[in-house]
Amino acid sequence: MRFFGRVRMVQPQVSDAERELFGGPLRYDTGWSEHQHAWLDLTMLSALRSMPRLVGTTLRMAWEADRRALLAVTVSEIGQGGAAAVGLLAVNAVMHALLGSGTAGQRLHAVLPGLLAAAGIAVVNSALAGWSTSRAGRLEPVVERIATTQYLAAAASVELEAIEDPDFRRLVDVAQYGPASARRMISACVAALNGTISLIATAGVLTVLHPVLLPMLILIAAPRGWGAMRVAQERYVSVMSWIEHVRASRLIGNLLTERSAAQEVRVHGVGPFLLSRYERMAESAEAEQERLASSKAATEWVAAAMSGLAMAATYGTMFLLIMSGHMSLAVAGTAVIAVRSGSASLGALVMNVNQLHEESLYVRDHSRFLDEAARRAIPLGGDAVPTRVKQVALDQVTYHYPDRDTPALDGVSLTLPMGSVTAVVGENGSGKSTLMKVLSGLLLPQSGTVLWGAAEMAALDRSRLFERVALLTQDFQRWPVTAALNIRIGRPVHEAGHEDLQPSVDYAGAGPVVDKLPDGLRSLLARMFRGASELSGGEWQKIGLARTHWRSSTSAADGVLVVDEPTSALDPEAEIAAFDRIRRLAAPNRAVVLVTHRMSGVRHADRIYVLHRGRLAEQGSHDELMAARGRYAAMFDAQAAQYAPAPTVPHPTSPAVPHPASPSDAGAAWPPPATDPA
Numbered sequence: 001m002r003f004f005g006r007v008r009m010v011q012p013q014v015s016d017a018e019r020e021l022f023g024g025p026l027r028y029d030t031g032w033s034e035h036q037h038a039w040l041d042l043t044m045l046s047a048l049r050s051m052p053r054l055v056g057t058t059l060r061m062a063w064e065a066d067r068r069a070l071l072a073v074t075v076s077e078i079g080q081g082g083a084a085a086v087g088l089l090a091v092n093a094v095m096h097a098l099l100g101s102g103t104a105g106q107r108l109h110a111v112l113p114g115l116l117a118a119a120g121i122a123v124v125n126s127a128l129a130g131w132s133t134s135r136a137g138r139l140e141p142v143v144e145r146i147a148t149t150q151y152l153a154a155a156a157s158v159e160l161e162a163i164e165d166p167d168f169r170r171l172v173d174v175a176q177y178g179p180a181s182a183r184r185m186i187s188a189c190v191a192a193l194n195g196t197i198s199l200i201a202t203a204g205v206l207t208v209l210h211p212v213l214l215p216m217l218i219l220i221a222a223p224r225g226w227g228a229m230r231v232a233q234e235r236y237v238s239v240m241s242w243i244e245h246v247r248a249s250r251l252i253g254n255l256l257t258e259r260s261a262a263q264e265v266r267v268h269g270v271g272p273f274l275l276s277r278y279e280r281m282a283e284s285a286e287a288e289q290e291r292l293a294s295s296k297a298a299t300e301w302v303a304a305a306m307s308g309l310a311m312a313a314t315y316g317t318m319f320l321l322i323m324s325g326h327m328s329l330a331v332a333g334t335a336v337i338a339v340r341s342g343s344a345s346l347g348a349l350v351m352n353v354n355q356l357h358e359e360s361l362y363v364r365d366h367s368r369f370l371d372e373a374a375r376r377a378i379p380l381g382g383d384a385v386p387t388r389v390k391q392v393a394l395d396q397v398t399y400h401y402p403d404r405d406t407p408a409l410d411g412v413s414l415t416l417p418m419g420s421v422t423a424v425v426g427e428n429g430s431g432k433s434t435l436m437k438v439l440s441g442l443l444l445p446q447s448g449t450v451l452w453g454a455a456e457m458a459a460l461d462r463s464r465l466f467e468r469v470a471l472l473t474q475d476f477q478r479w480p481v482t483a484a485l486n487i488r489i490g491r492p493v494h495e496a497g498h499e500d501l502q503p504s505v506d507y508a509g510a511g512p513v514v515d516k517l518p519d520g521l522r523s524l525l526a527r528m529f530r531g532a533s534e535l536s537g538g539e540w541q542k543i544g545l546a547r548t549h550w551r552s553s554t555s556a557a558d559g560v561l562v563v564d565e566p567t568s569a570l571d572p573e574a575e576i577a578a579f580d581r582i583r584r585l586a587a588p589n590r591a592v593v594l595v596t597h598r599m600s601g602v603r604h605a606d607r608i609y610v611l612h613r614g615r616l617a618e619q620g621s622h623d624e625l626m627a628a629r630g631r632y633a634a635m636f637d638a639q640a641a642q643y644a645p646a647p648t649v650p651h652p653t654s655p656a657v658p659h660p661a662s663p664s665d666a667g668a669a670w671p672p673p674a675t676d677p678a
């Protein structure tokens with residue numbers, strides 16, 4: 001009876017390794033589980049019922065992609081169905097001629113026209129099949145390309161807030177499977193169309209031959225169709241319940257090969273540790289594969305047995321019909337062939353409907369993503385940004401991340417006059433980076449206003465506003481392209497030769513970095529490609545600075561330069577030089593705002609704002625804030641004290657880690673023999 005009940009979700013046996021690594025059964029919620037119920041409700045009937053809608057969606061996509069190719073596929077598939085029906089009729093004529101009266105020679109002679117017709121039909125059929133394959137081959141990549149382009153364009157045009165929203169990220173994750181599924185839906189649709197037409201053709205011929213043959217055909221094919229559907233359901237449910245665990249073991253496997261983990265993998269002995277956990281997790285996934293294979297074998301065996309019984313009943317019925325004179329031998333011969341090809345078509349059709357349904361779940365995610373992305377897209381249009389502004393100002397700005405209880409910015413007001421350098425300091429998590437995102441127009445405050453001159457940012461055309469902002473953040477993008485493009489990409493629409501970029505290279509002090517590269521600015525900075533060069537963190541920061549200069553120098557309109565922790569990887573000399581260069585970027589048409597924890601870089605700023613837990617705690621020049629002896633002065637003094645001569649730091653007298661359990665664990669005698677420090 002277990003074969004006929006619903007396919008149920010079985011909670012996977014989680015390995016000890018997974019508990020140890022992740023603290024329990026892993027729930028990597030990708031949104032896949034949203035399919036679960038759709039699928040589990042799937043019966044053959046509901047799959048067939050949803051067929052017209054699914055086919056309609058796919059055909060619409062294909063129609064937009066290439067109408068001529070779609071028409072060619074449809075015509076050739078219908079042609080193949082017709083050819084199958086005519087082929088069966090030709091077989092029937094051959095049977096009649098073979099089993100008719102007359103001498104063997106006369107009968108062979110009578111067979112010839114039927115045989116020639118069957119051969120001709122076979123040739124036409126294969127030509128049509130070839131045509132269909134080639135046109136579908138044209139259609140599939142175009143549909144996939146259109147769906148991929150839609151996906152990428154939608155992902156790149158949403159608000160930053162959407163990208164940082166975990167729910168939206170999950171949708172982005174799951175929708176990535178949509179384009180490939182849309183492509184596969186084309187072939188599944190073509191195959192389903194082919195199956196339907198050949199089935200209608202065969203059914204028509206069988207009904208003409210004898211009315212009892214059609215129900216018999218259905219009886220033979222139904223168990224195989226049921227078996228195919230059940231196996232697919234079990235596979236899908238298994239994938240759904242195991243996906244997190246398979247991903248987890250893949251994640252562990254990847255960590256062993258990743259460059260970023262390579263040092264700890266070796267020095268801390270993480271390699272053998274993770275490898276053993278990977279093996280244990282993979283073993284439990286293998287057990288599931290084995291269970292699935294056994295279940296598939298049993299289901300297919302039951303389906304084959306039921307289909308065999310129906311086949312025996314069909315042949316028995318035909319035998320009785322022949323014996324009672326209700327069916328000729330020729331009809332029976334044709335019926336045997338038709339039943340065989342018809343049951344194969346029906347079985348294939350069920351599988352294709354099945355696949356169509358499975359793929360449509362992912363295509364549905366894709367369109368759900370497109371709808372959601374359109375809802376959360378950065379709005380197009382808006383007022384023009386004034387070319388000349390005296391200042392950019394924040395007035396009582398509050399920003400709240402959706403999943404946080406407390407605001408990251410709470411009633412912050414500040415002013416950035418053109419031509420000035422403003423510094424923002426504060427402890428970790430005080431809201432500095434959030435403030436920079438609000439200033440850049442990447443995040444829109446829930447209350448308060450950002451003003452460009454007298455214009456409110458909320459009313460401005462955001463794409464135009466972005467053109468007036470230059471960004472240099474600590475985790476700026478290290479694009480896997482040439483050194484030249486890594487600079488030019490600061491304003492990619494602006495064409496530039498290497499000589500045009502030279503001032504930016506010189507400005508950033510990146511000359512020695514470029515000189516060291518094998519092909520100068522032409523060198524590829526992408527370690528994953530052969531022949532590419534790699535830069536150190538500090539060298540990259542100089543390239544980043546050159547990019548910022550390029551962006552700033554290619555716009556004459558008033559704008560803002562946002563610099564967030566630009567010098568973290570620079571050596572002391574380069575850091576001093578970098579702060580000096582950043583200050584020099586403040587021009588009559590540019591306001592520079594600088595976020596840093598290096599207090600030495602802040603002291604020359606025209607105005608300094610101190611943030612504390614999202615609120616503005618202090619503001620003023622360096623001298624004013626030092627005189628006020630508040631937070632700023634405390635931070636400055638704490639850093640300055642690091643460089644002041646200090647009394648000798650005492651050495652610890654006892655080990656900071658517990659003793660190993662036994663001397664053999666330590667690999668050396670423990671405790672070490674007492675020695676006289678003197």
Ligand SMILES: Nc1ncnc2c1ncn2[C@@H]1O[C@H](COP(=O)(O)OP(=O)(O)OP(=O)(O)O)[C@@H](O)[C@H]1O
Nearest residue numbers: 164401404408426427428429430431432433434435
């Ligand atoms: N994407 C986000 N989603 C939710 N909360 C966030 C997000 N980014 C930052 N926060 C929270 O907002 C607060 C301010 O973060 P922000 O990154 O602006 O601080 P910061 O001053 O730049 O810190 P740091 O000096 O460490 O870079 C923190 O409590 C942080 O946890």
